[in-house]
Amino acid sequence: MSDSSYEPWLLGIAFNPAAPSDVLIRLMDPAAGEAGPLMCAGRDLPDAALDAALYHPDRRIRQALALNQHVDASRLAPLATDPSGLVRACLARGPLGFRRWVRPLPDDILVTLLTAQDGGEDNKVSAADIVGELAASRHIPESFYRSLAGREHPALRVQATFRWASLTPEEREALLHDPDPEVRKSAQESRWVLDPEAVEAKLPSMGARNEPWVLGSCALSPAVVEQCFADGTAPALVWNPHIPADAVARLARHPDAGVRLLAAARPDLGPDLVDELDKDPDENVRTRVRLHPFPRTWAECWAIRMVIGHGTDCLLPFAAPNPEPGPDWFAACAVSEEPVLRRVAANSPLLPADLVETLARDDDEEVRIRLACRHPLAPPRLLLDVFVTRPVHRPHLLTLSGFPRTGWAHLIGHPDPEVRALAAADPALPDPPVDDPDESVCRAAAANPSLTPEALEPLLTHPRTARGAATNPSLPVARMHALLDRCLNGPA
Numbered sequence: 252m253s254d255s256s257y258e259p260w261l262l263g264i265a266f267n268p269a270a271p272s273d274v275l276i277r278l279m280d281p282a283a284g285e286a287g288p289l290m291c292a293g294r295d296l297p298d299a300a301l302d303a304a305l306y307h308p309d310r311r312i313r314q315a316l317a318l319n320q321h322v323d324a325s326r327l328a329p330l331a332t333d334p335s336g337l338v339r340a341c342l343a344r345g346p347l348g349f350r351r352w353v354r355p356l357p358d359d360i361l362v363t364l365l366t367a368q369d370g371g372e373d374n375k376v377s378a379a380d381i382v383g384e385l386a387a388s389r390h391i392p393e394s395f396y397r398s399l400a401g402r403e404h405p406a407l408r409v410q411a412t413f414r415w416a417s418l419t420p421e422e423r424e425a426l427l428h429d430p431d432p433e434v435r436k437s438a439q440e441s442r443w444v445l446d447p448e449a450v451e452a453k454l455p456s457m458g459a460r461n462e463p464w465v466l467g468s469c470a471l472s473p474a475v476v477e478q479c480f481a482d483g484t485a486p487a488l489v490w491n492p493h494i495p496a497d498a499v500a501r502l503a504r505h506p507d508a509g510v511r512l513l514a515a516a517r518p519d520l521g522p523d524l525v526d527e528l529d530k531d532p533d534e535n536v537r538t539r540v541r542l543h544p545f546p547r548t549w550a551e552c553w554a555i556r557m558v559i560g561h562g563t564d565c566l567l568p569f570a571a572p573n574p575e576p577g578p579d580w581f582a583a584c585a586v587s588e589e590p591v592l593r594r595v596a597a598n599s600p601l602l603p604a605d606l607v608e609t610l611a612r613d614d615d616e617e618v619r620i621r622l623a624c625r626h627p628l629a630p631p632r633l634l635l636d637v638f639v640t641r642p643v644h645r646p647h648l649l650t651l652s653g654f655p656r657t658g659w660a661h662l663i664g665h666p667d668p669e670v671r672a673l674a675a676a677d678p679a680l681p682d683p684p685v686d687d688p689d690e691s692v693c694r695a696a697a698a699n700p701s702l703t704p705e706a707l708e709p710l711l712t713h714p715r716t717a718r719g720a721a722t723n724p725s726l727p728v729a730r731m732h733a734l735l736d737r738c739l740n741g742p743a
Contacts, residue, residue, distance in 0.1 A: 257738040258284070259714070263698075263721025264731050265290035272299035274731045279303060279312050282739045288315035292346070295321040305329050310338060317341035320354055320650075327356075331363040336371025336381065339364065343385035351624070351647045352569045355392040361385070366406045393573050405431035412437040415444050416468060417573075445493070447472035463487050489513040490556075492549060500524060508533040515540040516555060518547045542589055550576045558594045563617045564643045569625065582606060590615040597621035604628050620644065631655035639670055668692055675699065685716055694719035704730065 264270055265278050265286045275296065279287040290296075291304050292315040304316045306329070316322070317330045317338050330342045343364050345353055356364075364385055370377040385391065399411035400422040411418065412426055412434065426438040443449035450465060451472040457465055466479060466487035476498050479485045488494050489502055489510060502514040503524045508531075514520075515528045515536050528540040543555060554576055561567060578601055585596035585606040596602060597610050597618045607628045610618055623629045623637040624644055635655055638648050639662070648654055659674040668689040675683050675696035683696035697710045697719030704727055710720035711734075720726065721734065 258286070259718035260711070260721045260734045261286035261738055262289065263718040263723075264726075264734065266294055267722050267724060267726065267731065269724035269726070269728075270731060271728060272297045272303070274728065274735065275300040276303045277732075277735050277739065279307055279309070280739060281309065283735075287312055291315035292318045293321070294319075301326060310335050313338045314341045318344075318346045320346055320350075324354055324360070325357050328360055328363070331360045332367075334372045336369075336373055336376040339367070339371055340376050340381050340384050343381050343388060343390070345388045345390055349566075350568070351566060352650075353389040355395075356390045358395060358398075361391060361395055362402075362404065362407065365410060366404050389568065389570075393571065393575075400426060405429075405434050408434045409437045412441040415441040444469045446470060447475070451475050467491050469493065486510050486513070489517070492519075496521070503528060508536060511536045512539050516543070516552050518549055518552055542591060548576065550574045551580060554581075554595050554598070555591065558591060558598060558621075563620050563641065566643065578602075585610060590618065593618045594621055598625055600626050602626060623648065627651075627653060629653065631658065635659070638673070639665070639667075642667075642669070645669060685710060690715050698722040700724050 261278065261283050264274060265283075267274075275290065276299070277283070278290055281287075287309075288311050291312055296304065296319075301316075301322060304312050305327075307313055313330060313333060313335065314337060317327065317333075318341050319327070327342060330338055333339055333342075342356075342360070364381055367378045367381065370379075370381060396414060396417070399407050399414075400418055402408060402411070408426060408429060408431065411422070415423065415438075418426070423438070423442070426434055427442070429435050429438065443453060447470045450469045451474060454462070454465055454475065462484075466475075466484060467490055469491075470493040471479075471488075471491070473495070476488065476494060479488055480501060485502065485505065486507070486509070488498060490513070496519070499514065499517060499519060500521075502510055502517075503520065504527070505511050505514065511528065511531060511533065512535050515531075516539055520528070520540075525540060528536055531537050531540070539559075543551065550573075553573070557570070578599075581596050581599040581602055584592040585602060586609070587593055587596075593610060593613060593615060594617050596606070597613075598621055602610070607622065607626055608630070610622045611630050611633045613619055613622075619633060620637055620641060623633050624647055631653065634648055634651065634653065635658060638645055638654075657677050657679050659670075659677040660680045661674075662670050663674040663680065663684065665671050665674065668691055671684075671687065671689065671692045672695040674680065675687065675692050676699050678699060678701050680699060680701065683699040683702060685693055685696045687693050687696065693715045697707070697716035700723060702710075702720075702723060702725055704725055707720045707723055707726055710716040721731075
């Protein structure tokens with residue numbers, strides 16, 4: 252390897268799990284290029300390296316750390332008051348790109364971001380911009396939203412008013428009479444969503460983009476409901492919990508089987524409508540109404556809705572229904588004869604271990620895939636199987652703490668390079684294939700901890716294996732420093 256091609260060493264050492272803090276801190280030097288920011292965003296960091304990154308003078312290092320999903324989120328609290336608004340915005344937004352699961356931020360960080368009076372000394376973003384990033388990030392857990400109405404800081408109670416329909420009557424009343432004038436003003440401005448006449452007056456000015464949300468979640472006047480049936484927008488009403496009983500009946504008897512299918516899942520169907528739908532000419536409608544015995548709740552209906560219509564390769568972000576059904580209901584779903592209900596159970600990360608083992612052996616492939624992607628106790632054999640057979644889920648599976656890093660040796664001859672690469676990194680593999688035709692497999696083989704320090708030396712000088720060898724935890728710390736000396740200071 253030429254002296255001018257140091258990037259593989261820098262990137263390899265940056266992600267070497269055995270690299271101590273003094274090594275990692277050296278990579279935060281601007282001379283290390285992108286290795287420092289990539290490291291701070293993409294891996295867990297030992298305490299001393301984390302402290303150095305939290306207070307590093309280079310804003311890029313702090314911004315990268317703010318996007319980190321591997322460090323204990325509570326350790327990132329200093330970034331919530333970082334002098335740079337760009338750093339705070341990164342913390343609020345979280346990692347770029349699509350992720351099926353985003354780690355919630357702790358309450359103290361959320362409070363700090365939501366109550367800030369400014370957007371940082373660099374004047375690049377405003378406090379409102381940062382709140383907007385946070386609101387769109389999925390970083391806020393539902394439990395925090397539910398606590399907002401009772402929070403001490405007025406700005407948090409203002410945030411509570413934006414979810415007016417989710418509040419209890421007592422919480423709404425308290426916010427309308429809040430001692431803080433801004434909270435009272437926001438509560439008055441938000442209450443329209445449950446006022447049918449106010450919704451009717453406001454609807455024409457809402458625009459086509461917001462109309463589906465209004466029709467699907469707000470209290471509607473008889474005139475608005477009637478207009479929906481007249482102009483063909485009645486399907487938007489199917490999941491609105493505020494529509495009157497006669498509108499529910501009209502949806503259940505709608506000429507479109509797709510509308511009847513959705514109406515069949517509502518928890519407020521009367522016995523006569525249940526009987527009608529049980530005899531519906533459409534088989535899917537009949538199945539849907541029988542799928543979930545009465546009585547049922549909105550939470551249970553939402554949990555089922557999150558499964559129906561989404562196949563084995565569904566990549567929708569993970570979200571719990573709000574409110575979430577109780578654990579007994581999920582347990583009952585897990586032993587149901589209906590595959591759809593077992594898929595619903597597999598979606599719950601709180602399912603007990605005995606039922607996890609049962610679902611891991613389920614005949615329905617979608618049950619097994621959902622369990623592998625969602626449950627922290629999913630057995631390693633299942634995670635391995637889903638990784639091999641369903642490539643679309645691989646990026647998510649690799650982020651799971653329980654994903655197995657050994658037990659892959661039998662797959663070293665697999666035709667898929669992604670599978671071979673994991674097999675090549677298996678410490679149980681007696682002879683890692685550092686000369687595989689695929690470069691990613693060579694890199695993974697060079698990172699295999701079964702290799703000795705002596706075996707790593709020639710690999711460090713080859714372009715196809717240099718990065719993997721620098722990532723190898725068998726690489727002595729003194730050798731890491733020597734490589735960094737060469738990268739950062741040039742040849743002696």
